Amino acid sequence: MQIIPYPDRSEWPALLARPTQSMANIEKAVAPILEQVQKEGDAALRALALKFDKIDLTEIAMPPATLAAAEASLTEELKAAIRQAYANIRKFHETQYQPVQKIETMSGVTCWRRSVGIEKVGLYIPGGSAPLFSTVLMLGVPAQLAGCKEIVLCTPSDHPAILYAAQLVGVTKIFRIGGAQAIAAMAYGTESVPKVYKIFGPGNQYVTAAKMLLAKEGVAIDMPAGPSEVAVYADGSAVPAFVAADLLSQAEHGADSQVLLVSTDKKFLASVNLTLSTQLEALPRKELARKAIENSKAILVEDEAEAIDLLNEYAAEHLILSVSNAEEISERIINAGSIFLGNYTPESCGDYASGTNHTLPTNGHARAYSGVSLDSFVKKITVQHITPEGLKALGPTVEAMAEAESLQAHKRAVSLRLSSLK
Numbered sequence: 128m129q130i131i132p133y134p135d136r137s138e139w140p141a142l143l144a145r146p147t148q149s150m151a152n153i154e155k156a157v158a159p160i161l162e163q164v165q166k167e168g169d170a171a172l173r174a175l176a177l178k179f180d181k182i183d184l185t186e187i188a189m190p191p192a193t194l195a196a197a198e199a200s201l202t203e204e205l206k207a208a209i210r211q212a213y214a215n216i217r218k219f220h221e222t223q224y225q226p227v228q229k230i231e232t233m234s235g236v237t238c239w240r241r242s243v244g245i246e247k248v249g250l251y252i253p254g255g256s257a258p259l260f261s262t263v264l265m266l267g268v269p270a271q272l273a274g275c276k277e278i279v280l281c282t283p284s285d286h287p288a289i290l291y292a293a294q295l296v297g298v299t300k301i302f303r304i305g306g307a308q309a310i311a312a313m314a315y316g317t318e319s320v321p322k323v324y325k326i327f328g329p330g331n332q333y334v335t336a337a338k339m340l341l342a343k344e345g346v347a348i349d350m351p352a353g354p355s356e357v358a359v360y361a362d363g364s365a366v367p368a369f370v371a372a373d374l375l376s377q378a379e380h381g382a383d384s385q386v387l388l389v390s391t392d393k394k395f396l397a398s399v400n401l402t403l404s405t406q407l408e409a410l411p412r413k414e415l416a417r418k419a420i421e422n423s424k425a426i427l428v429e430d431e432a433e434a435i436d437l438l439n440e441y442a443a444e445h446l447i448l449s450v451s452n453a454e455e456i457s458e459r460i461i462n463a464g465s466i467f468l469g470n471y472t473p474e475s476c477g478d479y480a481s482g483t484n485h486t487l488p489t490n491g492h493a494r495a496y497s498g499v500s501l502d503s504f505v506k507k508i509t510v511q512h513i514t515p516e517g518l519k520a521l522g523p524t525v526e527a528m529a530e531a532e533s534l535q536a537h538k539r540a541v542s543l544r545l546s547s548l549k
């Protein structure tokens with residue numbers, strides 16, 4: 128990894144830029160795909176599956192026989208692991224339920240908020256270069272907890288673990304389609320794929336661009352969750368081999384992933400680089416990881432304050448704090464998708480099974496977006512009830528404000544009732 132010693136703050140934006148293609152270029156590739164699916168429906172899905180995934184999609188829905196055979200084809204060990212991850216993710220997301228709280232803002236004026244599951248949701252499960260069945264749990268568990276009635280899943284993979292996890296979380300329909308065309312199918316609906324109200328899930332640049340373009344058309348999406356990334360802030364208490372392994376764990380996702388190492392210790396950066404080269408050679412996905420590492424940087428900073436500023440500017444999807452005062456530093460982080468503290472909290476645990484959600488904002492979007500949670504799958508409907516006494520107390524306030532906004536009908540809706548109470 129290239130070591131950048133003490134960059135000036137003016138150099139940070141260029142240094143911290145992600146290696147993704149420019150949005151304009153990806154949009155040029157993706158917009159015609161969206162249009163094709165909107166116009167031609169299933170026929171477009173078949174043509175695009177052949178073009179991009181080299182699969183002949185006679186059946187767009189996952190065949191029932193493939194679904195039925197999934198469980199039996201997995202080892203007991205893997206099924207137990209998936210069930211453990213499911214239990215932990217469910218336990219963590221259950222704590223996100225918000226009980227109804229009725230608030231009397233004035234005597235006789237009561238307001239509250241009800242969470243209601245979004246009826247029809249679409250989950251995208253990446254499967255281009257690896258079958259990410261863990262993502263089924265990350266999206267399916269909160270959808271299940273929210274009480275979503277129709278849960279549609281699209282994935283280019285027919286890996287049995289995806290199908291097993293889908294059944295565990297109560298997915299109602301599964302389609303073997305990937306990429307931007309899958310996102311378009313769930314947004315517009317086709318003869319086979321139902322239109323949903325909100326689309327969730329991570330994916331490559333094409334998937335993410337499709338979600339962003341559709342969001343411009345008013346389609347609800349979770350967030351931009353593109354190529355994976357991790358930043359590690361490490362001091363002398365960190366173990367170079369652990370840090371290198373964490374960096375490679377996200378680099379192996381794809382050539383367009385990016386990892387960042389930040390430290391005040393020059394020797395430490397060199398040690399990580401050394402062990403990283405050895406570990407890289409042993410990886411089956413070393414060519415993808417190598418490309419991601421070529422786009423990655425090890426940055427030497429003056430002090431802790433500068434490290435924190437730089438990390439907040441980067442707004443990493445994942446941030447590992449391998450420093451002796453990790454929890455204290457974490458309190459000063461304002462931009463990150465998910466934070467991992469200390470030497471024994473590998474980011475992989477959050478990817479699979481600790482309980483937190485791995486669908487997180489990338490490409491700096493952690494400045495404004497949160498990762499997926501139970502909240503993402505519900506709408507909050509406010510409810511209010513005002514008694515006659517409450518209206519007597521609140522009415523004059525509303526009358527005065529409506530008068531000042533020149534909205535007489537608003538005022539009259541109150542005045543008429545107040546007169547009836549005299």
Ligand SMILES: NC(=O)c1ccc[n+]([C@@H]2O[C@H](COP(=O)([O-])OP(=O)(O)OC[C@H]3O[C@@H](n4cnc5c(N)ncnc54)[C@H](O)[C@@H]3O)[C@@H](O)[C@H]2O)c1
Nearest residue numbers: 179253254255256283305306329330331354355380486487
């Ligand atoms: N941010 C997160 O929360 C998060 C979580 C998990 C995974 N990820 C990321 O998801 C991504 C998964 O990517 P993937 O490619 O393995 O799978 P994917 O399922 O996202 O994309 C595969 C699809 O891309 C389409 N495609 C491929 N080449 C294309 C082209 N030239 N033009 C148009 N479409 C094309 C194909 O139809 C294919 O089905 C990785 O980048 C990974 O880092 C992110």
Ligand SMILES: N[C@H](CO)Cc1c[nH]c[nH+]1
Nearest residue numbers: 259261262355356478485
């Ligand atoms: N690191 C990915 C999120 O960026 C999630 C994942 C799934 N499987 C392995 N990792």
Ligand SMILES: [Zn+2]
Nearest residue numbers: 355376377478
């Ligand atoms: Zn990962």
